[in-house]
Amino acid sequence: MSAIQENLLPGVNIDAVTRAAHSELVANRRYLHAHPEVGMETHETAQYVESQLQSYGLQTERSAQTGVISLVDSGKPGPTVMLRADIDALPITEETSHEYVSQNVGKMHACGHDTHAAMQLAVSRRLQNEGIGRGRIKLLYQPGEEGHHGAQKMIEDGALKSPDVTVAYGQHIWAGCPTGQIQISGGPVMAAVDTVRIVIHGKGTHAAFPHGGNDPIYCGAQIITALQSIVSRNIDPLKSAVITVSEFHAGTAHNIIPPHAKLTMSVRVFEKDVHQVLKRRIHEVVNGIADSLGCDADIDYSHEQVATVNDHRVAELVREEAIAIVGAANVTDDQQTMGAEDFSDFLAEVPGAFAFIGAANTAKECIYPHHHPKFNIDEDAMAIGNELMYRVANRLLAEY
Ligand SMILES: [Zn+2]
Ligand SMILES: [Zn+2]
Structure with a gap:
């Protein structure tokens, strides 16, 4: 075992404690990977996390029922x-053949949250063992990230209060770049997401007599086409936005023009001013086209997730620690992605940053994207995440 740890990531600046902790980190990750739970139903996962934290001598409490919070307290100001x-985890059936494959059929850690829990457990243990010089470290283990608003539920349950959180850090294992690289930048890094549901009310009629009705399918097709003009004609070409119509349902038979059609779309954006333009133009385009074709449109516009916006000072501090571990050539600031992350809800309340830990490795067949049934990560990358989170925690303690 010690030979493996000495050979772990040669050339990467991870210290002896991180190397010594790696086999336990891998074991924790594999246990969690084999026992995935979805949404807010992370009952056994929370129990496992609690039992680990308690074995390190930490006390635990629950938040939002299936979340876990623990505190490393210096007893001193800070x-x-x-x-x-x-x-x-996700409701996906795993299609890998490794020995720690999911034992819960239809559920899979296909986003890497098993690695996040395992890395933070290693950091929790180390901070508790070594003690901290000032202030407190509040350790959050959060359910329901994948569209279940788990962060918001923990915030509503007081996770940021007593003691009040000063600054926050989180990280995502990342299939989008290779092991040995870290992505971190200040400002918006992951998108805000809106879901828009539209019902077009036309006038149904016989397919042979279209002039007797108002065709909601034709209206919907015009709307879909015109929506694509918003990003190309109304948004500054140097800014980013996505409008994807992801569902279009209408009709029952070949000889009927139906009375209704339904559209669902996903809207993604980083910046507030661009967001305002998108929302306004979607309403104008949908209502304008529906009106011109004798149809009515009901628009149900809901904000799913705010953008993940890194504080520039915290991001710079994370960048310095990342460079100390993997070298400047392996730390990039091209972090922006149209994916979304509910860590954004914490960053809307307190300053902080969210980093990406590269974990793709072609030789180990860790080549599939997040949410793919063959998704896997290079476990060596978890040592980098362990080292980075530990260093960032201590820097934040010292400087805030
Ligand atoms: Zn995910
Ligand atoms: Zn994720």
């Missing part, structure tokens, strides 16, 4: 630094 790992 900031409260929050570290967060999400712990939920």
Whole structure:
């Protein structure tokens, strides 16, 4: 075992404690990977996390029922630094053949949240063992990241209060770049998401006599086409936005023009001013086209997730620690993705940052994207995440 740890990531600046902790980290990750739970139903995962934390001598409490919070307290004045790992899996049937394959059929850790929990457990243990010089470290283990608003539920349950969180840090294992690279930048890094549901009310009639009705399918087709003009004609070409119509349902038979059609769309954006333009133009385009074709449109516009916006000072501090571990050539600031992350809800309340830990490795067949049934990560990358989270925690304690 010691030979493996000495050979772990040669050339990467991870210390002896991180190397020594790696086999336990891998074991925790594999246990969690084999026992995935979805959404807010992370009952056994929370129990496992609690039992690990308690074995390190830490006390635990529940938040939002299936979330876990623990505190490393110096007993001295100073900031409260929050570290967060999400712990939920996805409703996907795993298609890998490794020995720690999911034992819960239809559920899979296909986003890497098993690695997040395992890395943060290693950091929790080390901070508790070594003690901290000032302030407190608040350790959050959060369910329901994958569209179940787990972060918001923990916030509503007081996770950011008593003691009040000063600054927050989180990280995502990342299939989008290779092991040995870290992505971190200040400002918006992951998108805000809106879901828009539209019902077009036309006038049904016989397919042979279209002039007797108002065709909601034709209206919907015009709307879909015109919506694509918003990003190309109304948004500054140097800014980013996505409008994807992801569902279009209408009709029952070949000889009927139906009375209704339904559209669902996903809207993604980073910046507030662009967001306002998108929302306004979607309403104008949908209502304008429906009106011109004798149809009515009901628009149900809901904000699913705010953008994940990194504080520039925290991001710079994370970048310095990342460079100390993997070298400047392996730390990039091209972090922006149209994917979304509910760590954004914490960052809307307190300053902080969210980093990406590269974990793709072609030789180990870790080549599939997040949410793919063959998704897997290079476990060596978890040592980098362990080292980075530990260093960032101590920097934040010292400087806030
Ligand atoms: Zn995911
Ligand atoms: Zn994720």
